[in-house]
Amino acid sequence: MIPRQFFITVTVLFVLTIAMSVYVWQLRRRESRSPRLPEKTEHVAPPNSGSMEQVTVYVAYDTPGELREKSLSIALAAGRQQRAEGLLRALISLYTAKDSSHPMASGAEIRQVFLVDPGLAVIDVNSAFVEGQISGVLPEELTIASLVQTLATNIPELTRVKILVDGKEQETLAGHADLSGFYDVRQIAEVTKELSPQ
């Protein structure tokens, strides 16, 4: 014969299992009915940890295909690499803003900048940066020149720049600008001169 206490325990556990199953089923039903919030892809600006500084950036204008010098006041960290990242992130925030002169996808971001002596900078951008890039020789050249010239103006010892996408080498930016090699800072300076408003 089954003891009475054992029978009561099994019955209570069975009732609890049924109740939990009903509760979980209701939670899943509620979750599937509620509308999903869109994923936030906007660039999140890093916290401003440094002092405010006046810097020069080179801003691309798709129409009429120019590169214009602009002064910005931004907070920059003390470290060289952090400064370089801060500079380029400030530049990209101009491109991801509404009514940008050189529109980029809202998720476009500079992941990291590595400064390798002597004179080499490696800019690592994310895939949204590349996917939102307007395809064309001139639009891509404007992006590259804008990044390189901004960095070179604020880091005078720079001689070469390499661009990676998600930490990997990519053949082109958006079908045209060759990313397989290094960009020579002097040659980009000449291109910047040609692209400056006459």
Add this chain to the structure above:
Amino acid sequence: MPSNSSDGRVRLGPYQRAAVGVLLLPLALIAAQSVSPSGTSQSQTQSQTSAAPNQPGQPLPNQPPDQAQPPVQPIATPPKPLIMIDPAHGGSDSGAILNPTILEKDVTLALARRLRLDLGARGFVAELVRDSDQNLSSDDRAAKANAFHPALYVCLHATSESGGVGVYTAMLAENGETNGPFVDWNTAQFSFLPASRSAQQDIAAIIQKSGMPARSLATRLRPLANLTNPAVAVELAPRKADVSQLLAMDFQENISAALANGIAQFLSESKANPGASQ
């Protein structure tokens, strides 16, 4: 033993004749080798060979002037300059999606075909790197163009941004390692950059003359750096961001005519100053 006949001749016995025959056989063979199959001797052949450099109409040195034939000038037709036109992208690589119905690869192919006709009308030979919707890597394009040794390579692109027509040359900081006839693939264009810049200036100037804004820039665009001949890339851009204009008949006619005139200008200059081609 040889015996003397009555007429004073020496008569040989059968064994003696055979011995003389064996001794004379090598001499006979040497004499036969010195005579050519046509019956002329080696000395005659040598004298004809030495006379060969003379042109057909020129008198031979030992020929009297009155017997010399009148000089005939050979009709020399200089080969027509070859222009290699490369419609960028193709196949699965559509290039820029200019609008939902217009792809860069179609714009470049249409313009390339028109430019081939315009160049043909100006007396040049033009070849297309691709004449259909096919996939070609940038290395394939460079290899194909280099194999033809064209007087000029023109790569065609198109964009949706209205920044004017861009004429581009390769952006190369320095020459790579060369080893005799072998040049570095990534900087093969380096020694041709002066000629490429000359073509760039001529083409941009003619486009501007035709009323379209044009600019000259250096760019890192494959396969420009891999070409062993003067090479430029041309990127079309619509006026006032109207992308449909890029496939319009009148727009393509105007740009193609301007390009053909610019190329003709460059080729006439490089013909007048051949040293500038490298």
